[in-house]
Amino acid sequence: MNYRAGVLHLQNKDISEYTRVIREAGNTDVDIVVLPSLDSVESSDKYDEIVDVISKTAKQASVYVAIHMYEKARCHLGYEVIRSNLVFDRKGDIISVYRKPQNGKANCTASPSELVTFTSDFGVTFGVMMEEDLALSNVEQLKGVKNFILTGDWQSEVPLLSAAKFAPSWSYTNDVNLVSTYGIYSGKAGLKTGSGSLVVADLQKDCENEVAAVPLVIAPENFLAEDLSLYVMKQLDLQASANGYTETICHRSFCCEFYVKTAKDVKTESTYNLATFNGVRPFGANHNVATQICVLSGSQNNVNFEIISITANFTKQSSQYPIVQSTAVLPTEAFNFEVKNNGVTEQVTLELENGKNIMNFGIFGKNANVDLEKDYVVEKNSTDKVESDFVEYFFNEDVQEFVDYLWIRLRVLIVVVSIYFLEMM
Template structure:
């Protein structure tokens, strides 16, 4: 429901299993009766003070909470990252256990409308803001020397009584130079009275082992994921990333995304692990919308059918970044004119290189003659294992085996999208795709099933098969990953395996420098954001009067 407004003959196979298994927390979800909302929210951008922006967004949050309450009795509402307060100027102190009431302000007057409304509606609420924490006198970090405080990107959880029951400080910062990284990643657990135990992490954290993957060892039933994502093709658009993570780890993910199409931010959803999404959307033309996950005795409405072409047209004006590491990939053009059946191996690196990868592709396709007056994509098979830069703020090691759409035969055209969808034709239909590769089996390597359609949504997980087989090769324990389609596809932009090798992330891999690139989510969104046209300058007292 929505509101208005993821060789060799000496190998020995000794364990075979499928990632597409019965959902691991079935006892929790099969009998659950609860309603949980994720909000895709477009912040207020204007020229008033930072404090007035926080007040304006706080009131808008309150409005969303009223609209959600009008739809159904709600148990939890999740708001995205960096859309309430996103700089140290409006930072607040957070005390776990503090209670907000009609007469007591537990956080700060500028955002009191949020916990106060949570109290009125008797619902859990998750918000993201900038927290300040007093420094020890001996602390020589820059913010401590300049201000006497640490500043953190912090998720705050209020319970039904308006009490702060937990907080999570984002560990893997995306630039965000004005903020501090916690000394250690937190593993935050949130137990609710409706029976679901949540973990929580924020945005860029999803691409790292800690805290995101380590959190799963704590027995959580689901993960809360506030984010301000900047979508990048071919592998890391917002919904694509959310689904691949939930699918490979077989855990429910509640993702609330900030919305700003001008910088590529948008994409929210609810993903039931390996079984796929039940809610997913991006407000492509800008705006705010909530989505409600409703479970009644374990019964949940399936993902509605999607009109791929209609959604794709809406994405024409949505900014999409390009992964610059594509230029370093090994590549082979898929010859759609010579054959309809195709099988090959493509490698990157060499045997003496610990980051070598060999990808095996099996493809069956049917092709119609393209019209001369319309564009069509050229497909490349690609392989890569090595270090890439994430917007100049972090260097991380990735593994790639995939089929990707390109504008032409040049690798430099891959990761680009034709600007007008109505001028694109799709002469290639993939009847079968199987992508397979071996990886060292270790807790510090993870692989994800990764796909993308022209709508900038992934193929629904139920229409793919994601498998793993444990393999021994000359005394080395490997895992053979395979990803295949279960139904033919003819609007394909990406299909393959995307992996992270945390062992090969360079030491001190934060790649920040002193120029203006890579300032991170909190800063760039304010610079690139456009004016929302709302000028609000009023006191907290007026907010309380409105609530009453």
């Protein structure tokens, strides 16, 4: 069974453009369209107005609409800004709401931690996600769902984990359809291309594809490279690699085996590094991610890699993703990503033949099931830790209840004192 999805690629985020695209989606038989985040200030100040406009337009166009918005909500003694993913059905009714506090601490209006889903009238169950969920979720949390919508901006401190770069690998590894504001990905079949501000693609409900593609990110000129200062790394000897070059690089007992063979006419001014990382990376203000990474990383000079092969044994409880970033399209038939369970660990191999202009090529492993404080050394600035502990304490439910209790008592006291002074006058 097929359904038609659309995503909006638009730099000028304006509600009038959103309504135009929704109508265009309805005219092209799109079943569901995913819109990017509106400006946080505008959407929070005009939340009800924007919801009403989207609802009416979705009904007029008879199309499902998913949008990320910001709203202000009462939380204990004040207000907090909430990040919300809203899904409207063909009648304009809101059928799914997924919320998170923007500060990541208060929990007055947050959705439950389990995956938020809804089932459409065309028989497809969708999971609703925000960008950071790609890196923070694990396979068990997906509940066997094969179709996801992704919207909700998130600034990642780890370039490899930004949604624009990680979405192709996440869809490929989990073999699921991912309809995101960065593109439409269909599991092993990869990115569905299109033109114009509204990109449309037909997807198989069960993500069954006869063809496979490289989960590639085409890197722009202003590409933000991974910070390798935290890695154990060694510069690739391009002269030696013309005859085939083997290197093993380890970091905290985690080892990556590299084999690289380049064409004979390789440019000597090109620079590539082989790097390994095993530890905890900060992910936003409130999360740490246990990671194991093997990567070949370098400049975008015209280097022809005849063979790149990377193999490593990852923690058994982890999930592994291929990272492929280049300034050129890579051959699908010469790409291989294989995971073997050898009992204690997961042996993962990533291979590519005849690849050009490689920026990053490697394996990213994350473990969402470990106790970071117990299994890893999490280095924190002492001031940041004190501030973090205070915020966590202040937003603790018991503390909030106590503050509310004191406030009620104080108001009663104010009333009593006011009455007393009025009687004395």
